[in-house]
Amino acid sequence: CNSSMTPFSPSKVKKEEGGWEEEKYEDGIKWKFLEHKGPYFPPEYQTLPDDVKFYYNGKPVKLSLPAEEVALFFAQMMDHEYTTKEVFRNNFFRDWRKEMTLEERQLIMDLNKCDFGELHAMHKQKVEARKNLSKEEKLVNKEANQKIVDEYGYCVLDHHRERIGNFKIEPPGLFRGRGDHPKQGMLKKRIQPEDAIINCSKDSRIPEPPAGHRWKEVRHDNTVTWLASWTENVQGSCKYVMLNANSKLKGEKDWEKYEVARKLKTCVDAIRAQYQEDLKSKQMGTRQRAVALYFIDKLALRAGNEKEEGETADTVGCCSLRVEHITLHDTLDGQKCVVEFDFLGKDCIRYYNKVPVFKNLKLFMENKQGGDDLFDRLNTQLLNKHLSSLMPGLTAKVFRTYNASITLQQQLKELRNMKENVAEKLLSYNRANRAVAILCNHQRAPPKTFEQSMANLQAKIDSRKEQLDLAKKELKQAKKEAKGSSDNKLLIVVEKKKKAVQRCEEQLLKMEVQATDREENKQIALSTSKLNYLDPRISVAWCKNMEVQLDKIYNKTLRDKFAWAIDMTEHDFVF
DNA sequence: TAGAGAACTTAGAAGCGTCACA
DNA sequence: TGTGACGCTTCTAAGTTCTCTA
Structure with a gap:
């Protein structure tokens, strides 16, 4: 398994037909020329009409613009179950109060006394009106949208005009996490050009920031594929503007992914034999690694990185499984030694399965509580390090693609x-x-x-x-x-x-x-x-x-x- | 070498447009 | 010709892996 991957690409396969004519660049270089118009920003907030009022404790209150905008975010979501959840309501209220003026903050102390009814009704009316537009009006809107796509939705990367995947800056709103997300309801702030980093080539036409604004930074980094980025305030993570999946860059990457998976086919038997052998290892870490690998291979579990507690919903993958996520049965449904999995995986999707298994798990669970890690001697870095030693480019997720x-x-x-x-x-x-x-x-x-x-x-x-x-x-x-x-x-x-x-x-x-x-x-x-x-x-x-x-x-x-x-x-x- | 952060892939839900059928 | 079901597109959250830095 240790030979490196043959460095061929679809480019070379189709070269003579002109479909993918260029050679790949040296390691790490993604492009030589990149030009685009910058991201598209959502429209500014428009204040409510005079006849639409917010009420606190039964009395109309004219909110300041920032507070009003956030109130409308909540009102727009009122048909959704989210707005009944305590965590959502608390997070929203805390962040909303931050947007209020001192006076508003002193007045509005209790979310239960807030009446968003008229805002909600207005929103529903707008949705309805949009649905009932005439054919001609819809066409006008469609053409206007197309104009935006034509202007902002494409870039030039080397010699190709490529479609951009997400050229629109995410509009502000209330954060909707999946499952029991501790941050649900928090305010996702409006992104300004001053928050955005532009990436393009030096010799390209640098995108103009919207009038009266400037970019946070313009850089020329051709070792990455993103065109623009910003930091999102709820989780503090980076968001990127990237190419569409139909672009050459993404296509080649996709092709490579499947080639790595095909390569696994040639050595999967050896890898399986090895982890079967490792199940009997004297080293606890090696045994745990073998069991984890068995799960990843047989059950297509994800790697399971560690997550910061309290920052996201409590979900797990293979390496982060805890004792409480599995139950061992000596016999179940007529089968011997069965392990029952029950946990929330990515996106809080429940994984439930029953599989016959060996005795190791009992050993791993000895002297542990429900909240303890099942694989206490293993993490994704160790696992992937081991995998890459078995085959270059092999990581846990390749097993999912391969299988x-x-x-x-x-x-x-x-x-x-x-x-x-x-x-x-x-x-x-x-x-x-x-x-x-x-x-x-x-x-x-x-x-x-x-x-x-x-x-x-x-x-x-x-x-x-x-x-x-x-x-x-x-x-x-x-x-x-x-x-x-x-x-x-x-x-x-x-x-x-x-x-x-x-x-x-x-x-x-x-x-x-x-x-x-x-x-x-x-x-x-x-x-x-x-x-x-x-x-x-x-x-x-x-x-x-x-x-x-x-x-x-x-x-x-x-x-x-x-x-x-x-x-x-x-x-x-x-x- | 570990931890943090960056970069990129994978994911389900919601929104939207189209098309078949009454 | 109107309507509702369905499939496609968009959106953005949530993963994995890579890379940088102390």
Whole structure:
């Protein structure tokens, strides 16, 4: 496993066709020329109309502009459950008071005495009005937005005009963390040009800051890919303006990611054998590392970095698992030595699973409390250091990419059936995709309208079945009438009825397949794995082999993002 | 060499536009 | 022609890994 990765790139593969003509730069250099217009700032706050009032303790209060703006942030969210949560309300109130004048602060002491009703109503009215705009008005808005995209949404990087992913500065508002986030409700402040750092090349046209403003800094760092950055006040972290996923820079990076995962394929057996061996090591640290690696490989757990307590919601990954997140069962559901996982992972998505496992875990849990680390001799740095010694470029997350892609490939192979029609082939593809999504624990909230829309679909299926019965009867009748007759008209009728039956059957099958697909997909999100984990070349090759059009599985965004794969993949591609 | 911070990827939710169907 | 469901796009939070610094 120790040979370094072959330094080839899609550029070299497609060189002669002019698709990706440039060579890569020396280590660390991302571009030689970068020009853009700077980020786009959200519009300034406009004060409330006179007839929309905020009330405190039943009395109207005219708020100062900064306090009024923040009050409106809260009012806009009042339909959301967030605003009922104590942590959210407390954080909001504390930050709101900071925006008030001394006088306001002395008056407004209790959030429960605040009445945002008119602000809330105004907001709802605005949303409604926007929805009810005429076609022409909507078109005017659309054109205005397009103008902004045309002006700010692109940059020139080396010889390419590239789309920027997020050229808009995030507007101010109330912070919405996921799950039980201790900072939910805090004020996310308005970003000014004075907060923004611009990155571009020296010889480019430097972007102009908005009138009356200046940039925090203009730098020319071609070892990074961002065009602008600022520090966000809630968590103190950096935010970046970066290129769109369809850019050359991002595409090459994506391709490299899958090449590293493919490389793992060549040495995964050895790595597995090694960690199986390490399970018996005399060194506790080595044993813990082996178990963690087993979880990462078999269960596709994330690495699990340490997190600062109280700064974010309490979520964990593999290395940060605590004793309280697992339960050991001598027997469970007829299986021996079962470990039951139950914890919140990234984005507070619950991970629940039961897996047969070995005795080591019992050992790791000895003399520990629920809140203690399961792997007290291990962290992600140690783990990744070990992994990179086994294969250059190998880190914990590569296992997710590898296992996701290899699973898709295997599933597609298993489900392959050329006799199926397109709808059935697509159901098979989605099922393969679903196996990956389940492995990676990609969940979604079931759509609010799920039950209703399933019922609607079922009703349609039922009615189509009735139609089919009727069509079959009519066909039978027509055949009867045409039997022994040489009347051309009657034969035409039979043909027509045959076609009607066939059409009905096709439509019914399509709907039934759709219902199955939708039901199986209720709580599973396929998009995340498709976008981030599945080597697109597997899907492109599958389409070619199965004679399915690529746009059946990839929308425009995906086709753009994976242009490199579409360009280079033949039907015989193997991950 | 560890810790902090920077840089970049991965993630689900919400918003929005489109299209099928009554 | 209106409406609702659905899929696509946007948004930004939340991860991982890399890199710098003391």
